[in-house]
Amino acid sequence: xxxxGLTTTLEQKRxxxxxxxxxPQLILYVGLTIVPLLISIPIVLTNQANFTDLSxxxxxxxxxxxxxxxxxxxxxxxxxxxxxxxxxxxxVLVFAFGLTLALMMFEGKFGGxxxxxxxxxxxxxxxxxxxxxxxxxxxxxxxxxxxxxALGILKVPFDIKDPNITAFALPLILGWRYAGFNMALxxxxxxxxxxxxxxxxxxxxANYWQRFRYVYIPQIMPSIIIATIFCLIGSxxxxxxxxxxxxxxxxxxxxxxxxxxxxxxxGTAVGQQIGTLAEGMTMAIVVFLPLTLIAGYxxxxxxxxxx
Amino acid sequence: MAxxxxxxxxxxxxxTRHTGPLRPGSAARVFFTLFLVVYAVVTLIxxxxxxxRSFVPTxxxxxxxxxxxxxxxxxxxxxxGNLATFYKIDLTGFKREMGIQGYINSSLTxxxxxxxxxxxxxxxxxxxxxxxxxxxxxxxxxxxxxxxHVAGTVFIALASxxxxxxxxxxxxxxxxxxxxxxxxxxxxxxxxxxxxxxxxIILPTYLIMTRVLNLYDSYLALILLYVKxxxxxxxxxxxxxxxxxxxxxxxxxxxxxxxxxxxxxxLLPLAKTPFAVYASISxxxxxxxxxxxxxxxxxxxxxxxxxxxxxxxxxxxxxQATYSGLLFATVPLLVVYLVFQRLFVRSALAGAVKG
Numbered sequence: 050x051x052x053x054g055l056t057t058t059l060e061q062k063r064x065x066x067x068x069x070x071x072x073p074q075l076i077l078y079v080g081l082t083i084v085p086l087l088i089s090i091p092i093v094l095t096n097q098a099n100f101t102d103l104s105x106x107x108x109x110x111x112x113x114x115x116x117x118x119x120x121x122x123x124x125x126x127x128x129x130x131x132x133x134x135x136x137x138x139x140x141v142l143v144f145a146f147g148l149t150l151a152l153m154m155f156e157g158k159f160g161g162x163x164x165x166x167x168x169x170x171x172x173x174x175x176x177x178x179x180x181x182x183x184x185x186x187x188x189x190x191x192x193x194x195x196x197x198x199a200l201g202i203l204k205v206p207f208d209i210k211d212p213n214i215t216a217f218a219l220p221l222i223l224g225w226r227y228a229g230f231n232m233a234l235x236x237x238x239x240x241x242x243x244x245x246x247x248x249x250x251x252x253x254x255a256n257y258w259q260r261f262r263y264v265y266i267p268q269i270m271p272s273i274i275i276a277t278i279f280c281l282i283g284s285x286x287x288x289x290x291x292x293x294x295x296x297x298x299x300x301x302x303x304x305x306x307x308x309x310x311x312x313x314x315x316g317t318a319v320g321q322q323i324g325t326l327a328e329g330m331t332m333a334i335v336v337f338l339p340l341t342l343i344a345g346y347x348x349x350x351x352x353x354x355x356x
Numbered sequence: 357m358a359x360x361x362x363x364x365x366x367x368x369x370x371x372t373r374h375t376g377p378l379r380p381g382s383a384a385r386v387f388f389t390l391f392l393v394v395y396a397v398v399t400l401i402x403x404x405x406x407x408x409r410s411f412v413p414t415x416x417x418x419x420x421x422x423x424x425x426x427x428x429x430x431x432x433x434x435x436x437g438n439l440a441t442f443y444k445i446d447l448t449g450f451k452r453e454m455g456i457q458g459y460i461n462s463s464l465t466x467x468x469x470x471x472x473x474x475x476x477x478x479x480x481x482x483x484x485x486x487x488x489x490x491x492x493x494x495x496x497x498x499x500x501x502x503x504x505h506v507a508g509t510v511f512i513a514l515a516s517x518x519x520x521x522x523x524x525x526x527x528x529x530x531x532x533x534x535x536x537x538x539x540x541x542x543x544x545x546x547x548x549x550x551x552x553x554x555x556x557i558i559l560p561t562y563l564i565m566t567r568v569l570n571l572y573d574s575y576l577a578l579i580l581l582y583v584k585x586x587x588x589x590x591x592x593x594x595x596x597x598x599x600x601x602x603x604x605x606x607x608x609x610x611x612x613x614x615x616x617x618x619x620x621x622x623l624l625p626l627a628k629t630p631f632a633v634y635a636s637i638s639x640x641x642x643x644x645x646x647x648x649x650x651x652x653x654x655x656x657x658x659x660x661x662x663x664x665x666x667x668x669x670x671x672x673x674x675x676q677a678t679y680s681g682l683l684f685a686t687v688p689l690l691v692v693y694l695v696f697q698r699l700f701v702r703s704a705l706a707g708a709v710k711g
Contacts, residue, residue, distance in 0.1 A: 066615035067530045071542060074523035077584035082549055085560035092560065100562060150395070157388045165697045166396040168704060169403075172693050174644030174661050177682050180668075181402050184409055184679065192405045195420035225399065233704035240705070278550060286553035289646040292665060307555040314559040315651070330559060337556045344551030 093331040099317050100326060112331040121324050124309060125332055132306040134216055136284035142224030143280050147231025152261075154232065155239045168229025178226055179293015179303075183209055186218050209294070215302035219290065231276055238272030239265065274351040278344045285340060297321065306336060410492050410680040417675055430484045432477055436469060437462030445487055453483055492680025496667065502681075506688060509659040512575055513642045516582035517635045521593075523583055524634060525627055528593025529619050532600070543594065549586035554647060562651055577652040578659075582642055589634055596630035597623060633703040636696065643689050660685040 093112055095105045116125050150167060153159070173181070185193040186209040194206035207214045242265065250264045266273075288307040296303035313329025316322030409417075411424045440447055440462065451460065454475045466484075470477045496502050527546075534540045561581075571577040600622060608618045649662040658666065664681040693700055 062614060070526040070615055070619065071530045074527050074583070074585040075542065077523075077580060078546065078549075078586070081561055081564065081581060081584045082552060082557060082586070083545070085557035085564060086552060088560040088563070089557070100559065100566075150392075153388045153392060157385055157392075159388070159392060161698060161701060163392050163396055164701045165694070166399055168701065169690075169693070170399060172640055172644075172689050173686060174646065176644070176646045176661050176665060177686060180664075180678065180682050181406065185402060185405065190417040190675070192409065192420070195418075196422075199420050222402075225402070228399070230704065233701075237705045282551060282553050286555050288555055289644075289661075292646060295668075298668070307553070310555055311558075315562075326559060333556050333559075337553055340553075341548075341551040341556075345548065348547055348550065 089330050089334060093327055093334055095327050096325060097327045098325045099322065100314065101317070102326065108327075112325075112328050113335070116324075116328055116332050116335070121328060121332075124304075124323060128304055128306045128309040129336060131212065131216070131304065132285055132287065135220060135287065135305065136281060138217070138220035139223055139284045140277070140280050142220050143227070143231050143276050146224045146228040147276065148235050150228060150232040151235035151239060154236055164229070164232075167232060170226045171229050173226060175287075175289030176293040178222055179290040179295075182215075182218060182222055182290070182294055185222075186214070210300055210302055212302040215294070219287075219294075223287075223290070234272050234276050235269060238269035242268045270354050271351045274347050274354070278347050281340060282344055285336065306332075406679060406683055406686075410676060410683045411490070412676060413488065413491060414675045427485060427488050430466070430481050430488060432467040432470070432481070433465050435463055435465055436460065439466075439484065445484070450483065454480065491674070492676035492678075493684075496677055496681045496684065502663075502684065505658055505660055505663050506685075508575065508657060509643060510688075512578050512582070512659060513639060515575075516579050516642055517638055519579065520583035520585070520589060520638065521627075521631045521634050524585055524589035524593045525597075525623060525631070526619065527585060527590055528595075528597040528630075529615065529623050531590070531594045532597030534594075543590065546585060546590035547587045558647060558651070565652060571652070573654040573657060574652070575657070578645075578648055581648055581652075582638070588637055592630050592634050593627075596627065600626070632699055633706055636700045636703040639692070640689060 094107060094109060096108045096111075097105045115121060154163065183191070185191050186207045188194065188206050188208040188210070191206065191209065194203065197203040198206060207218065209215060209218060246264050246268065247260065250260045255263070286307050287305050288311065291303040291305045291308045294300055294303040296305075296308045309323070310329045310333045312321050313324045313332070314326045408421055408424060412421045413425075416425060436447075439445060440450075447460070447462070451457070454473065456469075456473045456475065460469060460473075464472070466480055467477070469475065470480055527542075531539045531543050534543060565571050565577050569577075569580075571580075604622050605618055608614075608622065611617075613621070643659075644661055645659065646661045646665060649659040650665065653659070653662065655663075655666060664678070664685050667678050667681045
């Protein structure tokens with residue numbers, strides 16, 4: 050039953066209200082997230098040196114070449130390599146901590162107090178994590194170093210300023226920090242599994258490993274995908290932790306990708322300018338564009354898997 | 357020890373609850389319990405050390421301390437000037453407390469001062485003792501205004517959560533159910549935020565904030581950044597709004613109302629749960645933010661984490677101050693977390709895989 054005139058006016062009024070309600074936040078979001086993303090494109094085509102630089106010239110695609118040449122190439126590849134390794138170790142620990150804990154909580158139906166304690170480290174700031182890392186593992190004063198040596202477990206203390214040590218210690222402490230978060234992620238995925246599928250597998254005589262592989266994993270794929278996205282983007286965005294570890298006070302082990310990009314854009318503020326702001330943004334785009342595309346693809350995949 | 361049991365969010369009344377395969381007392385259950393207990397204890401170790409190290413004087417940091425150390429004895433032969441500089445003691449206050457008038461030569465030792473001005477040595481020792489033991493705490497609080505920085509952070513967090521929640525709910529009220537094409541586009545636009553690392557856009561965002569909006573040293577800059585919305589708020593509030601039965605929406609329209617009426621009369625009053633989920637996930641993110649506070653505020657207005665970061669420069673040689681600073685910057689959030697722990701836990705489970 051179409052009452053053409055009335056429907057159109059009503060529809061128009063509805064749409065007007067919808068726009069009014071969506072607009073405030075959308076304007077902020079677009080202005081402070083999407084627009085910056087788009088602005089970075091023209092910037093990488095210039096030679097803007099830092100954020101106070103006003104004498105900007107258009108230089109075409111030159112930055113895309115200069116980041117792959119000496120001297121930036123060394124800095125670029127070192128930072129990316131270090132961060133990629135971090136991402137890999139983080140990813141392993143996401144499952145080692147998060148999935149293991151989630152499975153235990155799920156099978157045993159454990160309760161609130163464990164959850165509270167496991168989730169507690171998430172309340173620490175990323176910066177605090179960096180400070181803690183030094184506090185626990187510094188060669189001369191690290192509490193865990195001192196403890197391990199007193200107990201006779203260690204002969205030589207770990208040196209947190211050694212990039213090789215940091216490569217293991219940082220993922221470990223990040224795994225500790227996000228254990229509760231990842232556990233919640235996997236646990237909510239597990240709790241959403243229809244119980245018939247689990248009971249059916251038990252009736253069919255499946256052992257735990259088979260149940261895990263064929264019943265649990267496929268049905269918690271959405272959680273796994275989200276955990277992957279967070280780990281990927283988060284690891285490349287590691288910044289606060291590196292600052293806490295002394296990235297701006299000459300700790301070479303803390304030169305992760307986000308720190309390098311920051312130093313190129315805001316280096317003058319912390320007295321350590323490398324390259325130009327435009328080159329920093331170029332590096333950021335070269336690395337993050339593929340990551341964002343991957344993450345975007347994963348998000349769509351996850352949406353489709355959820356029913 | 358009360359244990360809230362976890363039940364499946366999708367359990368409907370006609371399905372039987374999934375009972376764990378672990379009977380109480382079975383080997384697996386004992387093992388899991390043991391594992392979880394050990395893990396829970398180990399998880400607290402770094403916090404414990406942070407607490408202890410806040411009381412360990414820098415000079416003693418190279419020794420292992422498993423509990424708060426006995427404060428070292430103040431030597432009466434130490435020079436006043438050295439003490440004052442290292443422990444950042446205000447000499448005017450000292451003189452007032454000791455009843456000393458007039459000028460004191462700061463290269464005098466404490467013993468000499470006690471003799472010259474007739475002050476009992478014990479009284480002098482007691483005065484300085486607190487500065488030694490609680491040096492970290494004195495350093496950060498006497499530098500001035502640690503409390504006001506905390507207050508500033510609380511203000512930003514509250515304002516951001518309230519306005520962010522309000523704006524998020526407004527967005528959710530429209531996007532619920534994704535009935536129209538453009539709704540879906542806007543929804544996915546917000547979801548895109550997960551894939552955008554802050555460092556990627558921080559340089560252009562800084563340029564926009566300072567050049568276009570002219571917000572140089574302003575709480576407003578941070579608040580805008582926190583309320584602009586993203587994947588979390590959009591997912592939480594859109595999902596919530598979609599749970600309201602369509603009949604309620606239609607009945608508002610029949611009575612001549614429209615979206616505003618629906619929003620204020622129906623959605624808002626019932627929005628306690630999604631708002632709580634949003635608040636509990638946003639609060640740690642806002643409180644612990646380093647980058648934005650550092651870039652958009654002057655040191656006088658720093659939020660707590662950039663402030664502690666500044667300590668690592670100012671108190672580079674005083675580790676105790678840094679650790680105390682971190683401890684006190686974290687404690688407020690920990691307290692809120694422990695008080696509302698059930699809420700945080702439930703939000704983490706609910707908010708994790710939504711949308």
